[in-house]
Amino acid sequence: MLQSLVLGGVVFSYLVLGQSGAEANPLEAKLGCERMLRIAVIILIVIQALYITCEAMLLVELTRFQLEEIAGASFFLAGIVSIVCGLLIVFVPYKAKYSVWVLSLLALGVIAATVATSHAASRLESRGVLMSFTALHLVAVGCWIGGLPYLLLSLRAHPTPEAEHRMLRRFSSVAMTCVSVLVATGVGTCLYYFDSLFALYGTAYGVMMASKAALFAVLLLLGAVNRSIVNRNRKGDITNRLRYFVATEIGLAMAVILIAVSMTTQPPAVDLRAQRVDGATILDRITPRWPRLRTPAVSELTPATRPLDKQAAATLPATYVPGEKIHTPNTPSDIAWSEYNHNWMGLLLLLIGIAAVLAQTGCISLAKHWPLLFVLMGAFIFLRADPENWPLGPNGFWESFDEAEVLQHRMAVLLVVAFAVFEWRVQLQTSKWKYAPLVFPAVCVAGGMLLVTHTHSLNNIKEELLAEMSHIPLALLAILTGWSRWLQFRLPKRDQAVVSWIWPLCFTLMGTILLNYREA
């Protein structure tokens, strides 16, 4: 994302803002863009320096090589190139005649350093073609997505309406070109990384690719809406609508980028020929069945062995990352427990979705208390997520906190309850804090982004992949819920009609998916 911001800043400042005429180029906009570019570059330098330092130290520990030997590795050299280019960008005088060329070259240098450590650079066949596709893909992301924050900043500088329109049309042309490049290079890369349609749905890489494509389609739809607003050029549209749609576009694009990043932790689908999950298994898993509404007894679960002990006894897979959580198969009772939990959560979410829909219509006044159902959900998670711990299991409440997963569950409980309280007060219009309505969208978007980017095993384990097929749609729906709710607060009342129905429907769909969740 930072590489995109750097390239986007250069392209926007000189190609869009600079070419749109002096009126679109008020000093405030120009200075604002330069400031944002410098901040992005400084953060890039700091992150890269932290990354290569931590990675080098980790490798010294794991490989027992000296630091001088690690410093010759490609990732280290690529990081140094990125840092040097970043430092030069900070010190180049932006007002000089040659600055546009120097800054462009340096920004491309940062992109090149990223390409040097990508999947494409490590392939054996068609390396040149794949690296070219990756480079063009990243450049297109930078010019389009990276330019959006600068566009938002420049709109706030209040240029004249004519100059604003010229700037928007220019950026729209840049965006259209970038979308074409993204689609072409994306399809081109897929032709090398997927050997069949089977690979698209039978591997974790394929499932992530499909989710990226789905969210990209939503992004294109939003981009088309923005383009039509620009073309219509109606008075007040920019201030009242376009700014918020652009902000939503940035948010969705960040989710797409995170999915892409998550994909890079997986081997390309073409490398996993033997471990694919077949269509019949997937179909069987997603075929609707009656949910599990009766729970197995706690005594039927596997003995309350602490996860760390389970890990120590687990069989190592063929390939693994040091420190990775090793998948351990569950017993039928464990599976039944997990399915019961997910199915009841689905029922709760479905009720919440229906109540939220009813609250929107205003037919039933009691429906506006739907956020309180989330308190029930929090209590459910607290009781059932970790049966080996208090109050259901032998491990004490404070003792259980030494496991990361238990801590995550407890934090999720606090988050859900806080979310419920905030949103309930928003529904009743009793909250005086002006940011209270933003808690709901923030929690949904954050939850969706976390779910979409959690790490996967390298071995394309069948059960993990099948669970992924319900987690990914949930994550995408959570992201859409958050952003549609945010738009509902920001847009004028006459524009809220469509977005105000999106998030309740997303809740209903999430509930339906969880009601059908199965692990066997």
Next chain:
Amino acid sequence: MRIAARPFSFSVLIAVGQNCRRLLALLLLVAFALSSNLAYAHAILVEASLSANSTVAGPSTPIRLRFNVRIDAKRSRMELVGPDKTSTLLSATQPSPDTLQAVVEGLKVGAYSLRWQVLAVDGHITRGEIPFSVKS
């Protein structure tokens, strides 16, 4: 000189609030940048001359491991763990950008384990273990 105390001003709070928003935006950008920087490709084993739990004839056997991507052989290693649990670092060569190769000699009858660790071009380590046994 007496400095008059200034009354509490809400504009100060607004300024602090605006700075807090900027700080929050900056922190979110840093968090996002950190998370998006931490994920890169990893090398997985696609072919091995030794299969797990196989039996080989001693006293020497060639070992060849092929991965799905180019690896940094200088910073990768193979280790042999013997029946007495002692480990020996093997001298590995790289016949092609995606392969590690070594010849193990002096094998006695018993259970062994080959542990490999490779560094991919992106800077990430992956590991694996192949147990096998040696017959007379």
